[in-house]
Amino acid sequence: SQKIEQNSEALNIQEGKTATLTCNYTNYSPAYLQWYRQDPGRGPVFLLLIRENEKEKRKERLKVTFDTTLKQSLFHITASQPADSATYLCALRPGSSNTGKLIFGQGTTLQVKP
Amino acid sequence: DSGVTQTPKHLITATGQRVTLRCSPRSGDLSVYWYQQSLDQGLQFLIHYYNGEERAKGNILERFSAQQFPDLHSELNLSSLELGDSALYFCASSVRQGDEKLFFGSGTQLSVL
Numbered sequence: 001s002q003k004i005e006q007n008s009e010a011l012n013i014q015e016g017k018t019a020t021l022t023c024n025y026t027n028y029s030p031a032y033l034q035w036y037r038q039d040p041g042r043g044p045v046f047l048l049l050i051r052e053n054e055k056e057k058r059k060e061r062l063k064v065t066f067d068t069t070l071k072q073s074l075f076h077i078t079a080s081q082p083a084d085s086a087t088y089l090c091a092l093r094p095g096s097s098n099t100g101k102l103i104f105g106q107g108t109t110l111q112v113k114p
Numbered sequence: 115d116s117g118v119t120q121t122p123k124h125l126i127t128a129t130g131q132r133v134t135l136r137c138s139p140r141s142g143d144l145s146v147y148w149y150q151q152s153l154d155q156g157l158q159f160l161i162h163y164y165n166g167e168e169r170a171k172g173n174i175l176e177r178f179s180a181q182q183f184p185d186l187h188s189e190l191n192l193s194s195l196e197l198g199d200s201a202l203y204f205c206a207s208s209v210r211q212g213d214e215k216l217f218f219g220s221g222t223q224l225s226v227l
């Protein structure tokens with residue numbers, strides 16, 4: 001069956017450290033993979049997109065990698081701050097889809113402690 | 115502010131009732147997506163409309179229906195409500211139907227008692 005999985009356990013790290021979140025998928029051939037941030041009671045907010053032919057993408061303190069062999073994406077936040085505390089969702093567009101429909105993982109909650 | 119407006123923000127109703135959730139996409143966006151988010155299921159795709167036409171369906175119950183109007187706003191109708199329908203319902207929009215990133219509204223929190 002098709003699955004997109006993120007670590008369901010919350011990730012607790014100290015301010016200033018690098019947070020690394022994992023997204024694994026099964027039985028999909030995604031055209032691209034995206035990462036969103038969601039704060040409690042709010043809608044997800046787009047952060048980064050990485051295509052199937054890209055290995056790495058960066059935006060300020062954020063970095064995303066995409067390994068289509070391992071079927072895995074890693075999301076890094078360097079020099080983390082308490083304001084980075086939120087739930088992070090990965091989402092993919094199935095390669096077979098001709099719409100912008102996204103399939104989301106369950107999300108990983110990040111807590112950055114001062 | 116994403117530019118996507120959802121109303122109402124909160125809705126409390128009883129089992130068996132029918133409700134309508136409304137979404138206004140960002141100005142110029144032709145695509146509207148509806149998602150349901152519950153604690154145990156995460157964010158689940160329900161349905162996608164592009165310029166008034168249904169383009170894709172996800173795990174949407176037969177008791178649920180949606181439409182997109184000529185002014186591009188969309189409504190999600192939920193009928194014969196059950197306790198398990200309690201969830202956050204999000205609308206998202208994008209410019210084109212195959213567009214890459216979605217802009218989400220703040221959601222409607224539905225509580226069925």
